[in-house]
């Protein structure tokens with residue numbers, strides 16, 4: 001009979017139990033129990049009586065599952081069962097589709113871009129386990145339909161339009177979505193780079209793919225301020241996913257701070273970001 005909790009070594013609930021009441025909460029599941037016990041044990045700090053995030057070293061919140069620092073279990077290889085690590089909720093959400101190595105590379109590349117303006121090398125980033133469907137246009141009632149008119153030049157890229165239509169053939173494909181709007185048109189216009197005749201991700205500066213196939217570098221629209229529909233920017237799909245419910249300023253601060261933690265091993269400083277919109281997520 002166990003005399004101590006298998007995770008924290010405190011007295012178990014009873015002689016028949018393997019865990020104390022606190023650890024029981026995390027280990028009383030059907031799947032991945034062994035892996036959970038292993039990672040919890042590894043991340044338990046007896047001196048402070050806390051669990052810390054495997055990646056960002058912050059104390060984990062065990063009571064509020066909606067908090068950005070909530071204790072969660074992260075799959076270092078996306079969706080692969082049996083290998084899990086304790087992590088804070090926001091890291092888990094941001095790194096959902098990337099392996100740890102891929103995530104580090106992506107975060108460091110973004111941080112260098114944000115801090116020094118260093119170009120992101122698209123070929124240096126890997127997304128081996130990326131598995132997402134294309135973004136389906138939502139049908140939101142009340143969005144005014146986009147009124148088409150004839151033009152002498154495509155309103156997005158200024159190339160000649162297809163005769164008797166508004167857009168050039170390329171831009172028409174993007175503008176033909178049921179939820180296309182002036183806000184999206186503005187985002188495309190801002191992202192358009194005439195020198196390369198491509199659309200650049202607002203965050204990485206990398207030319208994105210305009211087909212909506214659900215791939216990491218596909219063009220998506222991101223709300224720089226969550227919940228504010230008045231401005232959109234073009235973002236690569238993977239950046240949009242990583243940005244989660246952060247505002248643009250918060251995202252930049254979190255990425256730079258994450259890169260600092262990866263480099264130094266020091267704990268993430270939660271004060272760099274307020275996570276203002278975090279709890280409003282669906």
Ligand SMILES: [Zn+2]
Nearest residue numbers: 005008020023
């Ligand atoms: Zn325990």
Ligand SMILES: [Zn+2]
Nearest residue numbers: 154157168171
């Ligand atoms: Zn065009």
